[in-house]
Amino acid sequence: MKPVYILFLFVVSFVNAEAQVNPVAKGKISGKVTDATNKQPVDYATVSVYKQGSTSPFNGISTDTKGNFTVDHIPAGEYKVTADFLGYQRATIEHVIVKDGNVSIGEIKLSPVPHQLQGVTITAKTPTVENRIDKMVYNPQNDLSAQGGVAIDILKKVPQITVDIDGNVELQGNANIRFLINGKPSSIFGASLADALASIPASQIKSIEVITSPGAKYDAAGTGGIVNIILKDSRVEGVNGSVNLSAGTRRENGSFNLNVRKGNFGVNAFFSGNAQINTNAPNTRNRNSKDSLNNNTNLFQQGSNNFRRNGYQSGLNFTWNITKHDDLNASIGFNHFGNHGNGITNEDSRKTSATGSLLSDTSDIRNSNSKFNGTSTDVSVGYKKTFDKEGQELNVLYTSSFGNNSFSSFQQQDYLNNVKPSTGISNTNPGKDHETTVSVDYTHPVSKNFTVETGGKLDFNNINNSVATSILSPDGVFEPSAAQTYSFKYDRKIYAYYLSASASLFNNFLDVKGGLRDEYTVTNSDFQGVNIPNYNILAPSLVFSHKLDATQSIKLSYTRRIQRPDYGDLNPFLNISDVHNISTGNPNLKPEKGDNFELGYNKSYDKGANINIAAFYRRNTDDIQSFTTFYPTLDVNGTTYTNVSYNQRYNLGSEIRTGINIYASVPVTSKLSLRTNMIFSDRTSNNPGFTSVSAFAYRLNLNAQYSFGHDLSAEFFGNYNSSQKGIQGTNPKFVFYNLAMRKMFMNKKASIGLTASNPFAKYVSQSSTTFGNGFYQTNLRLVPVQSFGISLSYKFGKLEFKKDNRDNKEDDNMNNNSDNPPTEKPKDNNGGGGKSK
The missing domain is CATH 2.40.170.20 (TonB-dependent receptor, beta-barrel domain)
Known part of the structure; x- marks a missing residue:
């Protein structure tokens, strides 16, 4: 018990000290991201703020549906601002000077990539662990040791989760966890949780969300909290997919994903399977x-x-x-x-x-x-x-x-x-x-x-x-x-x-x-x-x-x-x-x-x-x-x-x-x-x-x-x-x-x-x-x-990058040729579009 209290007091003392030497920053950087060719706003573009001369961003945000953004809590200083969106070349604004108050850098124009991709050759680098106000998100894209494995193998690496040798899962020491798939309940978890988690190939998982303090929108079920398994999909125009196969001395599995999107309509199909070879x-x-x-x-x-x-x-x-x-x-x-x-x-x-x-x-x-x-x-x-x-x-x-x-x-x-x-x-x-x-x-x-x-x-x-x-x-x-x-x-x-x-x-x-x-x-x-x-x-x-x-x-x-x-x-x-x-x-x-x-x-x-x-x-x-x-x-x-x-x-x-x-x-x-x-x-x-x-x-x-x-x-x-x-x-x-x-x-x-x-x-x-x-x-x-x-x-497919212009049309209907932006819109706390659990 004593080590817990010592570490707890250390956290409180450290936070108090940091709060005293780092007063709240009041500066803001705002602007708008647009398409350089048609002047249309680029929604959900990624805006990153760097300290001038640094190679890693320390803050950032996504643009709204009108292409606008505001990054607040910026200390006084000199910064570099970048804007990115899949299918566009990065735009960079150097030497942005911030003092107390708002600094507007105006319009950031993104130029489309000059040649259409013939295959999936652009990959966005996602941090392995994202800490958000209500949850932690583990992204296993770069998880090498889980390749060819199953959900249990990924869960072993997720912060705040422990997994024993039999596949029993605990969240902060509590085994009573509410498991969801894509933000929805499934009876697959009711009969045998360990078997269910051992049947989902790691190659099929996009991310795992850990919610230790769920809000009122979620079901009250699960004294340990909620673990939400997000399966892979695609919001990109065109036809693309992936094939994953693995073989080993204890386990074999494979998965196939196919994504088709044209205009306002998209379909995702998948199949995956695995087998644990007989062990004694x-x-x-x-x-x-x-x-x-x-x-x-x-x-x-x-x-x-x-x-x-x-x-x-x-x-x-x-x-x-x-x-x-x-x-x-x-x-x-x-x-x-x-x-x-x-x-x-x-x-x-x-x-x-x-x-x-x-x-x-x-x-x-x-x-x-x-x-x-x-x-x-x-x-x-x-x-x-x-x-x-x-x-x-x-x-x-x-x-x-x-x-x-x-x-x-x-x-x-x-x-x-x-x-x-x-x-x-x-x-x-x-x-x-x-x-x-x-x-x-x-x-x-x-x-x-x-x-x-x-x-x-x-x-x-x-x-x-x-x-x-x-x-x-x-x-x-x-x-x-x-x-x-x-x-x-x-x-x-x-x-x-x-x-x-x-x-x-x-x-x-x-x-x-x-x-x-x-x-x-x-x-x-x-x-x-x-x-x-x-x-x-x-x-x-x-x-x-x-x-x-x-x-x-x-x-x-x-x-x-x-x-x-x-x-x-x-x-x-x-x-x-x-x-x-x-x-x-x-x-x-x-x-x-x-x-x-x-x-x-x-x-x-x-x-x-x-x-x-x-x-x-x-x-x-x-x-x-x-x-x-x-x-x-x-x-x-x-x-x-x-x-x-x-x-x-x-x-x-x-x-x-x-x-x-x-x-x-x-x-x-x-x-x-x-x-x-x-x-x-x-x-x-x-x-x-x-x-x-x-x-x-x-x-x-x-x-x-x-x-x-x-x-x-x-x-x-x-x-x-x-x-x-x-x-x-x-x-x-x-x-x-x-x-x-x-x-x-x-x-x-x-x-x-x-x-x-x-x-x-x-x-x-x-x-x-x-x-x-x-x-x-x-x-x-x-x-x-x-x-x-x-x-x-193996990833295959052809991507087309077209911006959704529905916000600028007075009359929308199902026959227009617009599509969703090629990156996924940031989701709400549930990872499933604001659904009650």
């Missing part, structure tokens, strides 16, 4: 337990599990700019993922009395098999209307996600020396998950410095599944078990409304955004003994942001969140693939509630370095956690199992997590750049009937990238996660590292890459403990992570 993971489990007579039982299990995974996605996205004020977009996507595991385990159960005399000793060989398959079809239609008043807009969104999931397991125990008949169980658990949402959002700028947002949302979620179980009879035949065959229906409706406002106060000294979201939840279930009352939650949010000067800012935020249990948490299906370790869901779970505070500081430097520090305090009540109970004998609907660890999710007391996240990016030389992300946190769990547990944990990573010139570059990425004590044991530590190289050719349209993961060790050893009333257990897993791979990428 040895494991050992040793458990000591006592029964009510103080007899001791030692269960020793040793075996291995073969595991493989596969998945694919495809989709179509349509955009239609009906008029200059009316946009329509629609999409349909299909996702599939699955896994298959099977293994053989040698088991020995030795029971002794309190005096040490042997009571029984049995050995058996257990064969097990499990399969999971999930599909999701996502449909969305969105309408956006803007008005003559800048910033005023209306958004309407309909989404529907249809998920089909199926899980089956089988296990059979054959006892040595035929001391008793073989036992076994086989079951299937097909299910459906359907979620439909309708949202309306409206933004109204009351004045230049004051904006109001309001909206509402309906969210209907229905889960329906069944369980069919068969038991191995003494004569060796699997027979249906009526007592363990049942169905489970769960219906949840959420009615939400929000109101928020943002303002710049005291002559732009302080930016404030606050809001309140109200969500009323109605839940029905037909499962025996389950009765969940309706509940209402008020979720306030408040953000204060102050720009100390042009290079540094601070932010203080508060938000209240909830975590409703999802499909996997609720499903009462009993996984008995191991009769000594049974797990199940809990349909009686209540939502977890969280109050999150965060203090952030960000500073950039002339040479391009950047540091971001975020101190956080999170308190959860009705905390949803897994808990293991030991039973010497356990009756499951008429079948008795012995020596059982029974794992289920519960609402357990409260949890407080205090910590600090430090992200830094440093261009050491023109060829070498370093990035690091460090998280230090202390977690205190208070659970009725148990001793309060306090545990310190940290995560460190380092990313080094070097450019050899001639379009050849290399990268190293290393990650260390410490172990952490929980309420029932200790989670294991692990070390993971990647090496990668990439060579680009054909004018950067094609590339070949080589990757190696943990090349000097076949396994990562995972040692953990679990304990509770009457038992103590040690676990050892050897997780195969070593891999070598090769990836190929």
Whole structure:
């Protein structure tokens, strides 16, 4: 705990010192960017401000729809201003003198590139990490070690996120995260998050947005925050696309993107797929337990599990700019993922009395098999209307996600020396998950410095599944078990409304955004003994942001969140693939509630370095956690199992997590750049009937990238996660590292890459403990992570650069020949055009 507070105090002291020596700059630079040939405004052009003589910008902005821009908070001094837009030559204004007040540099004229491109030969350099007032954005375009990988590989590098060896994701130490794709929910995440994230190829991902303090416009779901995965698309006129293929010793994947845009209409189509090649993971489990007579039982299990995974996605996205004020977009996507595991385990159960005399000793060989398959079809239609008043807009969104999931397991125990008949169980658990949402959002700028947002949302979620179980009879035949065959229906409706406002106060000294979201939840279930009352939650949010000067800012935020249990948490299906370790869901779970505070500081430097520090305090009540109970004998609907660890999710007391996240990016030389992300946190769990547990944990990573010139570059990425004590044991530590190289050719349209993961060790050893009333257990897993791979990428297409002149026409209609600007318009907080989540 002490290191957290020391770092926290350091942040506060450092910010105070910087604020004293760097008074708020009051200068401004304004102007207008136009096309030099037709005099039309160039909207969304990039304007950058450099200190005279510097090679890296320290401030910048995009032009508005009229080509105008104003860059404020500029200290007195001499500057260089540049304007860029895809398809135009850069324009530069030298020696701009700024004092207190506004400096207008008038009209900046951009000249079109003299020759039309025959292929995709212009690439905009996007910073790897962008820090914005409400979120951090990770752009993996230059992520060499993730090439040929999947979403999990990229998430390992995202600031404030930790990923363990099994693909479980935490945001600032909290695993209850609301995942979105392109700003929209998907049932693909409900059944198996790790499988879903392992089925999205890294080549398909444009960026990942991390939102730790979501505003009132977002759903209140997710006590940890929101992670929004933005898939690649294109807003460029013409036909273009890309192909990515990779092969390796552990994983193979490929993706194909095609973008077509003509005038006001655009289509994006994609297909991607991946497969994790079969891997074998040895494991050992040793458990000591006592029964009510103080007899001791030692269960020793040793075996291995073969595991493989596969998945694919495809989709179509349509955009239609009906008029200059009316946009329509629609999409349909299909996702599939699955896994298959099977293994053989040698088991020995030795029971002794309190005096040490042997009571029984049995050995058996257990064969097990499990399969999971999930599909999701996502449909969305969105309408956006803007008005003559800048910033005023209306958004309407309909989404529907249809998920089909199926899980089956089988296990059979054959006892040595035929001391008793073989036992076994086989079951299937097909299910459906359907979620439909309708949202309306409206933004109204009351004045230049004051904006109001309001909206509402309906969210209907229905889960329906069944369980069919068969038991191995003494004569060796699997027979249906009526007592363990049942169905489970769960219906949840959420009615939400929000109101928020943002303002710049005291002559732009302080930016404030606050809001309140109200969500009323109605839940029905037909499962025996389950009765969940309706509940209402008020979720306030408040953000204060102050720009100390042009290079540094601070932010203080508060938000209240909830975590409703999802499909996997609720499903009462009993996984008995191991009769000594049974797990199940809990349909009686209540939502977890969280109050999150965060203090952030960000500073950039002339040479391009950047540091971001975020101190956080999170308190959860009705905390949803897994808990293991030991039973010497356990009756499951008429079948008795012995020596059982029974794992289920519960609402357990409260949890407080205090910590600090430090992200830094440093261009050491023109060829070498370093990035690091460090998280230090202390977690205190208070659970009725148990001793309060306090545990310190940290995560460190380092990313080094070097450019050899001639379009050849290399990268190293290393990650260390410490172990952490929980309420029932200790989670294991692990070390993971990647090496990668990439060579680009054909004018950067094609590339070949080589990757190696943990090349000097076949396994990562995972040692953990679990304990509770009457038992103590040690676990050892050897997780195969070593891999070598090769990836190929090719971009194709023809680009045409035409400016959209709709703002200068009195009569717009769907037959005009204008198009969207070739760069993407900066999106709102949701990454999806102002939609309510």
